[in-house]
Amino acid sequence: MREKFKHIKNWVFDLDNTLYPPRYKLFDQIDVNMTGFIMEYLKLPQDQAYAKQKYFYKTYGTTLNGLMSEHNIDPDEFLAHVHHIDVSGIPADAELREQLIRITEDRDFNRRIIYTNGTRKHAINVMDALEITDLFDIIIGIRETDFTPKPQKQAFDSFFDLVDINPKTSVMFEDLPVNLIEPKLRGMVTVLVEPSEVQHPDSKWAFEGDHSHIEHKTKDLAEFLEKVI
Numbered sequence: 001m002r003e004k005f006k007h008i009k010n011w012v013f014d015l016d017n018t019l020y021p022p023r024y025k026l027f028d029q030i031d032v033n034m035t036g037f038i039m040e041y042l043k044l045p046q047d048q049a050y051a052k053q054k055y056f057y058k059t060y061g062t063t064l065n066g067l068m069s070e071h072n073i074d075p076d077e078f079l080a081h082v083h084h085i086d087v088s089g090i091p092a093d094a095e096l097r098e099q100l101i102r103i104t105e106d107r108d109f110n111r112r113i114i115y116t117n118g119t120r121k122h123a124i125n126v127m128d129a130l131e132i133t134d135l136f137d138i139i140i141g142i143r144e145t146d147f148t149p150k151p152q153k154q155a156f157d158s159f160f161d162l163v164d165i166n167p168k169t170s171v172m173f174e175d176l177p178v179n180l181i182e183p184k185l186r187g188m189v190t191v192l193v194e195p196s197e198v199q200h201p202d203s204k205w206a207f208e209g210d211h212s213h214i215e216h217k218t219k220d221l222a223e224f225l226e227k228v229i
């Protein structure tokens with residue numbers, strides 16, 4: 001296993017449900033906030049707003065992208081609303097921290113990077129709770145890619161322009177299979193961080209389908225890092 005990561009210099013991590021497991025239900029809070037925003041903005045009852053949100057997510061990659069494409073909303077207003085969440089339920093992750101440290105301790109000139117469809121502010125909020133913020137050199141969020149989300153090709157173009165790394169010496173960790181398609185095409189090593197719990201039926205589709213672009217799968221990120229660094 002270590003052999004397959006020998007050439008890696010850049011360790012790129014998605015944030016939500018990748019650096020912490022879905023059982024902390026952080027994304028559930030964001031989900032509720034997104035529905036609330038749509039209810040208010042489009043003057044819809046809760047069930048219709050929720051359906052609309054799922055449609056946006058499925059059609060445009062993110063709810064934000066759907067709202068921008070179909071309703072021309074102000075992305076900052078939306079992001080401030082949805083990322084207003086309580087992260088106190090997330091405990092510090094000493095195990096993950098230990099493994100992340102090994103990336104630069106055991107390997108010269110290696111880097112850790114966050115690439116999220118959320119905001120940089122949200123990323124720091126979550127990483128502060130996990131107590132790993134100081135370990136990341138670069139955080140790329142949705143604003144940095146001009147609000148174009150993963151899995152779009154254009155989003156990865158912006159990402160690689162900004163971070164200026166060679167995809168062929170990089171690895172991408174993600175919880176959503178679809179977000180690993182572009183990384184694989186560009187020559188990154190792809191790792192799917194799978195939830196150990198059962199998926200909510202409304203988001204199950206995102207985890208199904210062809211997985212041939214995924215090289216490695218793990219249910220425990222820290223444990224996986226221990227094996228490959």
Ligand SMILES: [Mg+2]
Binds near residue numbers: 018
């Ligand atoms: Mg994620």
